[in-house]
Amino acid sequence: MLEYLEDLHFSDSDLSYLATLRGNDGKILFEPAFLDYLGELRFECDIDGMPEGTLVFPHEPLLRVQGPLLQCQILETALLNIINFQTLIATKLSRVCQATQGDPVLEFGLRRAQGIDGALSASRAAYIGGCAATSNVLAGKLYGIPVKGTHAHSWIMSFASEDEAFRAYAEAMPNNCIFLVDTFDTLKGVKKAIEMGQWLREKGHQLVGIRLDSGEFISLSQEARKMLDEAGFQEARIVASNDLDEYLIDELKAAGAKINVWGVGTKLVTGYEQAALGGVYKLTAIRDPGEEWQYRLKLSEEPIKISNPGLLQVRRFSDAQGMFSGDMIYNQTQPPVDAPKMFNLAVPEKHTLLPANTPYQDLLIPVLRKGQPVIELPSLEQIRERVQAQLAQCPAGIKRLKNPDVYSVSLEYHLYDLKQRLINKARSD
């Protein structure tokens, strides 16, 4: 996202195109003076944000942009595109990793992703979320993500027999042999893979594993594990792939499937059951130069969809063990007292008074000032580690795959009060 902002400008060809646009009367839509202004535009906003890899809960601001109105407005769509999608996929992958209980997850989604760049950004987000490697070699090249894959069914089908295909692969890539065993008959395929494993061993190499891509995974993986173990290939891994998601993986693990590595594709890189995250970008305060802030909100028939006014910050409280115990959104121009009173965002009647000295951290930190970076950006590895550290601090009930507990997000008392006053005023206008 910061790369996008640093490069933000209107090129001559952009401006020429915009100059061609017409209104409903056939006359130009944009005055030449406005286009000249766009041509000279250089990004000079301040941005505060949660460091990438921070856990964020519904309705919390994770990025705050402050600057000239036009510049803030121009960013809206690109920011939402970049942040919504990558947040969605990183979340999905962290759920998948939770289901595999530590088994590595491989991201196999390129062929079903939504565009080439949809695939690349999904690979990046999946790695942040915890996946071990991707089959997208370009993502490996661009982001330094480990790449892993196996041969395809078409490799097998290009030979007269499965034996011949395995042999040719083992000769070409003796140090990378994961045989796809389900082209014709899975257990016969496992038998042939074991024979090739013995051949590899004689040549001083090692069978990495086998891959199941169809069929009934529980019994097939148990049978394959038994065959591999009996043949002395206890180290060989069993990779599974085929429309997997966190729910199916959870069920397979519970039923005793002997799978060590999980390849997840379509249902990961598209979100699938949830194909979009509904993050929004809202104007919360405005002022003329040198004047006081005026706070703004957008009404909605649904109370939870009414936006929060103010220069928003999120304070995350922890318990004595360092586990996250709840978040509070507040207005930075009215910083909370110690032991603040707050109102639950979803259930306002539920209000809390925190004990004094509850440990906390404010989550939005300065990222850009006048368009220039003021922090050193973390590496992809650091972001990935942050996700794991954050997940470790998150109570188990919140992370449960099905029927999770709801994490408490509240409005600080003064902000709650400001919001009520603005709602009443807007409704009475």
Added chain:
Amino acid sequence: MLEYLEDLHFSDSDLSYLATLRGNDGKILFEPAFLDYLGELRFECDIDGMPEGTLVFPHEPLLRVQGPLLQCQILETALLNIINFQTLIATKLSRVCQATQGDPVLEFGLRRAQGIDGALSASRAAYIGGCAATSNVLAGKLYGIPVKGTHAHSWIMSFASEDEAFRAYAEAMPNNCIFLVDTFDTLKGVKKAIEMGQWLREKGHQLVGIRLDSGEFISLSQEARKMLDEAGFQEARIVASNDLDEYLIDELKAAGAKINVWGVGTKLVTGYEQAALGGVYKLTAIRDPGEEWQYRLKLSEEPIKISNPGLLQVRRFSDAQGMFSGDMIYNQTQPPVDAPKMFNLAVPEKHTLLPANTPYQDLLIPVLRKGQPVIELPSLEQIRERVQAQLAQCPAGIKRLKNPDVYSVSLEYHLYDLKQRLINKARSD
């Protein structure tokens, strides 16, 4: 897709990256000679395909690649990515257009799309599928798609009142006024939009319309229509947007909502209820230079998932009125006789003998020969027109949004026979 193929090559930086990859023993994965070979690779396959904008039904080959095995294999993932996603979105949009019964559809999906390029390719596919315009200005610039949009809620919120915001917009863009009326109270917003419409009229301009983005669309649109008509704005359009898809639009139309233009975003550009199309790329025949073709298939426990062998072509039959009556997949090395016998792909017991002289068209046409284009590519407008022409030839029952009839796709007799023989052989090996 053809742009991708024409530019297909491995750059020096690609090769340097590939040279860094290691196998499980820490040794290099790719021999230097192989990487040199990749560096010199130039695409020289033959491709036959259905012209873009052709209706295609499940299990039909829509693209056939013939050439050196390695080149054919390298294409797999990129082809699937490009074709699956754009086919999905064009189909989704044509369903949405069917629901609007001729009302224009605007594509508003950029902010929730899966990556910047996911958004661009979705805009392109949506336009092919029949949408009237996009809010993605870059898609307008790159592909020549008409662009349309309205101001945002944040425009309203940046002013002290809705009146003031409408007035400022009308002064800045008098020839492009669609007022978003739901920021505070929809019907009060309509009243203010009408006042601005009168102001615009005095200045010699015209109110284009209003936009509803929340609330209960049926009664709000009926009430707004009544208010606009009574004020003499019969021409002003009512645009609706907010999590719309073909099912909701269909219900709103049936319930008498007075909406003229439909903005569709998230649920269009991500597929949403179906976020991926499961197109596959299969090896169907192989030969050594100068030798006979050997036909190949991939088995599956599910009969419908067993791939079809042969050099496949699709023949589409029509009835006397020119309506599509059924498709037949055949092997080009055994061209069908007139009045061919064929077996339904989903229900093989159902076989058909067509009358002699049934009109037909073969759908796959030569696109590339030795990597070079042999047809002139159609413009985006031509592709879009082809979709409409094809839909007009498609029986209504097939296009029904809910519980559609199933279009008949069959295997020609000789191909059916070849497939059975190969299945029996593979199962007995």
